Amino acid sequence: MSSAHLSVKDALYEAPGPKSRRAIRIATAISIVLIIALIYAIIRQFYITGQLSPKYWSFFTRWTTWRFLGAGLLGTFEAAMLSGVLALSAGFLIMLCRISTNKVLSMIGRAYIQFTRGVPTLLFIYFFFLAVPQFGLKLAAIWKIAIPVAISASGVVAEVLRNGVNAVPKGQREAALSLGMRERAVFYKVIFPQALRYVVPSLIAQLVIVVKDTTYAYIINFPDLMQNAKVLISNYDAMLSIYLVAAVIYILICYMLNKLAEHINNSTKVSVRG
Amino acid sequence: MSDTQSKQNTSSEAPVIELQHVDKYYGDLHVLKDINLSVKKGEVVVVIGPSGSGKSTLCRTINRLETIDSGCILIEGEKLPEEGAKLAELRSKVGMVFQSFNLFAHKTILDNVTMAPMNVLHKSKTEARSEAMELLSRVGVDSQASKLPSQLSGGQQQRVAIARALAMHPKAILFDEPTSALDPEMINEVLDVMTELASSGMTMVVVTHEMNFARRVADRVIFMDSGAIVEENTPEEFFTNPKNIRAQEFLKSIKTH
Numbered sequence: 001m002s003s004a005h006l007s008v009k010d011a012l013y014e015a016p017g018p019k020s021r022r023a024i025r026i027a028t029a030i031s032i033v034l035i036i037a038l039i040y041a042i043i044r045q046f047y048i049t050g051q052l053s054p055k056y057w058s059f060f061t062r063w064t065t066w067r068f069l070g071a072g073l074l075g076t077f078e079a080a081m082l083s084g085v086l087a088l089s090a091g092f093l094i095m096l097c098r099i100s101t102n103k104v105l106s107m108i109g110r111a112y113i114q115f116t117r118g119v120p121t122l123l124f125i126y127f128f129f130l131a132v133p134q135f136g137l138k139l140a141a142i143w144k145i146a147i148p149v150a151i152s153a154s155g156v157v158a159e160v161l162r163n164g165v166n167a168v169p170k171g172q173r174e175a176a177l178s179l180g181m182r183e184r185a186v187f188y189k190v191i192f193p194q195a196l197r198y199v200v201p202s203l204i205a206q207l208v209i210v211v212k213d214t215t216y217a218y219i220i221n222f223p224d225l226m227q228n229a230k231v232l233i234s235n236y237d238a239m240l241s242i243y244l245v246a247a248v249i250y251i252l253i254c255y256m257l258n259k260l261a262e263h264i265n266n267s268t269k270v271s272v273r274g
Numbered sequence: 275m276s277d278t279q280s281k282q283n284t285s286s287e288a289p290v291i292e293l294q295h296v297d298k299y300y301g302d303l304h305v306l307k308d309i310n311l312s313v314k315k316g317e318v319v320v321v322i323g324p325s326g327s328g329k330s331t332l333c334r335t336i337n338r339l340e341t342i343d344s345g346c347i348l349i350e351g352e353k354l355p356e357e358g359a360k361l362a363e364l365r366s367k368v369g370m371v372f373q374s375f376n377l378f379a380h381k382t383i384l385d386n387v388t389m390a391p392m393n394v395l396h397k398s399k400t401e402a403r404s405e406a407m408e409l410l411s412r413v414g415v416d417s418q419a420s421k422l423p424s425q426l427s428g429g430q431q432q433r434v435a436i437a438r439a440l441a442m443h444p445k446a447i448l449f450d451e452p453t454s455a456l457d458p459e460m461i462n463e464v465l466d467v468m469t470e471l472a473s474s475g476m477t478m479v480v481v482t483h484e485m486n487f488a489r490r491v492a493d494r495v496i497f498m499d500s501g502a503i504v505e506e507n508t509p510e511e512f513f514t515n516p517k518n519i520r521a522q523e524f525l526k527s528i529k530t531h
Contacts, residue, residue, distance in 0.1 A: 171376035175435075178337050179390035179442055180366020182359070189389065194380045 056238040065232065072228030073249065079145050079214040079224055084207050086150035091157025098162055116155030121213045124148030129220050141222040149213040153206055160202045164195030204261035208254045225249060288351030289314050290446045290477045291336055296345035298331065305331050307502040313446065318478045320488040323498035324524055329481045333450045336479065337370050350445060366394050369439030369447035373454050375431040377423035383410065384419040387438045409437040413467050429460030433467050446477035453484060485528060489513050497521045
């Protein structure tokens, strides 16, 4: 139970002695020097190639630029949220199939998980972009990005949920059964709520992948952050600076999601004795 | 009407728990050998035996947490079915207390006790709660009602587990080594609750290593060895003058310490 306070580092390595402490200090110093040198080299290269010239950066002082990027960010947010909800719902249903005692359902679940994990997201997007309209199905742009990204994530979500269900100690199920609860009630009242707490961090990690997958939205002209960044690039003829700013925004989003996962992990840790 | 009445008539005479020619195998391993056991209303039966003798398995078959390969198990004269609503109903009549407590880790102590009465017996939340608080104070943990199981000591958790079983108004309670996972100083607080329960007339089957408890509280002692019941006796006779040779060896091996 004290594992809540132990970091992975504490669990994997013993505390360093005086010799290794000195070695660590030297290695740290060398790394810092190398990193500073690398940053200097990059900035110098930017300077030499003229990437630092005002024409590549001045438009960031205009608020219309930020409003446009903000609109893209909102698009990314909408697509990722919709996709996340779809992936979670589909993943839950597939997980139910996968753990079912019905052999056919279990097979379907297994096949779906293998299929969606094996096929690249891009192929699903092309399918919804190119093939689906041929069947006369007209989808709004946001669905054309959200559905394929969700399909791509749902297999992993199903596996993550299943791992959570399997991680709940079997005594929990036995206790509920011995009280006369039916299988369905046991699952929804005892097993699944605990399973969910185990896997929230992994689900958020999957949400990070969903956010990154929504960058494919430019393919279908859905105005997400990536698409709007591309528009800015063609307007100002400034590729590097805009991609850099977009990358920083994506990194910030994912960093915040990871922080959220950590926070949830620490605050809802379920500890089970025995 | 007449059907339920005749059932009630037979059930008042039938033993609360009855096992008839129960056999169970794990692959080639014969873990329960032709078990015949009958527990009357209000009786306390203590099951003793060396580890691996099948006493825990026996206890778990009565609630069908372990399946059996042949024979049959009757709860108040009704055959324990293999699945379905009837199985759940009979399970709800027989409480179970586990070695590792198995309290629902995500629920408060109070919710642990109210969950099954609300879900299975369809009691209202207020009714379930007030009854749960009574039971928690009966086992002496009412002050912990809003805590999570992990915040309680092992002894407290096990007493909550007993209250949780009692909340279903069971006809009998099975105890599967209820004190084996406890620190020594917490064993007595659980045994005290069990003793109180026995004197209140609860029908109990107790798998345990607590010989003093067995001697004090049991109406009948059952000694198991290699999956079979090899001696069935009064506690007085069993502990002073055991008939079976393995039982004699077992008791001697405990006394040497």
